[in-house]
Amino acid sequence: MRPVLVVEDVRKYYGRVAAVDGVSLTIEEESVVGLIGPNGAGKTTLLDIISGVVRPDTGRIKLVTGEGEVDLTGRPISYITRMGVSRAFQIPNVFSGLTVLDNLRTALIASRRLYTRPTRSYEALPGVDEEAHRLASLVGLEDRVEVEASSLSHGERKLLDIAMALTTKPRVLLLDEPTAGLSAVEKGRIVELIEGLKRRGIPMLVVEHDLDVVFSVSDRVVAMHEGKVLVEGKPEEVRSDPRLRVAYFGE
Secondary structure (H helix, E strand, O other), X not given: OOXXXXXXXXXXXXXXXXXXXXXXXXXXXXXEEEEEOOOOOOHHHHHHHHHOOOOOOEEEEEEEEOOEEEEOOOOOHHHHHHHOEXXXXXXXXXXXXXXXXXXXXXXXXXXXXXXXXXXXXXXXXOOHHHHHHHHHHHOOOHHHOOOEHHXXXXXXXXXXXXXXXXXXXXXXXXXEOOOOXXXXXXXXXXXXXXXXXXXXXXXXXXXXOOHHHHHHHOOEEEEEEOOEEEEEEOHHHHHOOHHHHHHHHOO
């Protein structure tokens, strides 16, 4: 399959500590890459680098499009989002005082402002309401559109955050701990959504602590330890690799 996002030999130092130390990985079209590792492995820092929150010290981040390669290295978040890389966060980044529908309307307006001149309200942008309802339905919140985000369960806020990330119609979706703090039922909804997005052809990089979730949704798994790639391969290969037990349990 064709690569969509390429990370090449990325490094990030904080003082003498290498939070990310020479990491390379590729996300291919219509695929899910799971990124795992114990606390402090460098997963979130790598996600921050890809999404533009943190600038790498060395290395390259490239988005591959039909028109060629786009260098995303060290570019602003707005540029990276406009080019097609969107992120949903571990702590849902939603507006608590707005309804589900208004959260999606706001995100849609913001995403369209990346490409067009600012508009004062969603009424002036055709199709915003319809698209907001479509995204709510896509993530399973169609019956909660008039509910304020503050009244949603933690799992529902996670679903809303993912829907808001989808408003930009991303070429690549980054999911940061999508099942953290969720019940088994809520985890099931997230897994079902990830599988549904994969069927729609959206490539994803999923950072996740729940190994059962990662191995169930991923086409390929990358395990990090102490800032480096420890092992990479198909889920069953990584799961059985003894180096993973050493990294997690010191055995």
